[in-house]
Amino acid sequence: METYSPLWSLIIFFIVVALLLALFRPSKGWYWIIRKAFKSNEKVITEDILKQLYHFEQSDNKVDMKTLVQLLDFSNHSIVEAVKKMTINDLIYSESDVLKLTEAGRDYALRIVRVHRLWERYLADKTGIHKTEWHDRAESMEHRLSHDDAEQLSARLGHPKFDPHGDPIPTKTGKMAPVQGVELPLLPVGSVGKITHIEDEPEVIYKQILAENIHMGSVLKVIENNATRIVFRSEGEEFKLAPIVAANLTVALIEKEVVVEDNIARLSSLKADETAKIIGISRESRGESRRRLLDLGFVKGSDVSIDLLNPLGDPNAFLIKGTSIALRKDQASKILIKKD
Structure with a gap:
């Protein structure tokens, strides 16, 4: 019969202890890391379901389980299990196969929406991150910030009422300012108005709007309105x-x-x-980008002209206050002028 020396027994003991520590060490062991990841993923699924139901509710549309599964990027099993738990926890309920939010579920959904829109506002006002990235970055952060974190962020931003797309930001009690205006196709020819909101979903339509370089806060006049196209004039x-x-x-x-x-x-x-002459800077330019343009001399009343045209088209150099400043077309499109 094979026997082990005391030294080997000691080595085996330490190996077993090391493995147990690696697996079950408080907060840092593999077991806890895996469990935390599972819980985190469960939280993300729950919050994404709540947010989807909230948006459907706001647009007066109905959603059933089949639609929900198609919308969310999770396994069918994970979504079904999450819906079961959310029903037990009184966050949602089903009525004739239509999924609906309870009052508790709606309050929870509003907290998620609040974080998302505050974070988009933060990215717009405090960073140079392009607007095409705001939504995806906010999607990630909305699951990380606590209610207290969101309130601190709101205070830092001056408790804004709207995000950079014009969506109202819920207060900590769930109240929201109303969005003024109607959908553009509802305006008759000859109407003059100001863009107060740009919907960023669905993404494929939002990208078309970005490609057209249409800006929040711009004044427009409807030139043509029919079943095939809407034509309007804005900022020249x-x-x-x-x-x-x-x-x-x-x-x-x-x-x-x-x-x-x-x-x-x-x-x-x-x-x-x-x-x-410069008459102003579009609301589309915010935060550091706006301050940089002002520091460079693009202030109201300043004379401006072309100093050098780039043969490749972008950027071009503009002469302002005796200095040649190079701007990309995207930057220049946010500066409003009145031609002499």
Whole structure:
């Protein structure tokens, strides 16, 4: 019969202890890490379901289990199990196969929406991150920040009422400011209004709006409105959108007489033989980007002209206050001018 020396027994003992520590060490052991990851994933699924149900509720649409499974990027089994637990925990309920939020579920959903929109506002105002990245980054952070963290972030931002797309940010008690305006296709020809909201979902339509360089806060005039296209003029440019795309723009009608002047345009449209005066910077430019443009001299009343055209198209150099400043087209499009 084979026997082990005391030394081997000691070695085996320490190996076993080391394995047990690796597995069950408080908070850092593999068991706890795996359990935490599982719990975290369960939390993400729960919160994504709540948020989806909230958005469907706000748009007066109904959602059943089949639709929910198609929308979320999780396994069918995970979603079904999460829905079962959420029903037991009184977050959601089913009515004729339609999933609905309870009051507790709606409150929870609003906390998630609050974090998401606050984080988008933070990215817009405090960083140079491009707006195409705001949504995805906020999607990640909405599962990480606590209720207290969200309140601190809100205070740091000055308790904003709207995110950079114009969506209302819920207060800590769940109240929201109303969005002013109607969908662009509902405005008759000749109407003048201001863009107050740009819907960022579905993503494919939002990307079309970004590609058109349409800005929040811009004043527009409807030129044509029919079943095939919506045409409007804004900041010296003409835009043509399919009605399904235009419906993602909310516009507040300006009741009093407003003249949309033809010689008011974006700096990006300035020609080599033209001069202009700066009349302002679009609301689309925020935070560090806005401060940088102001520091460079792009302030109201300043004269500006083309100093050097890039043969490749971008960037171009503009002469402002005796200094040549290079700007990309995207940057120049956010500076409003009045041509001489």
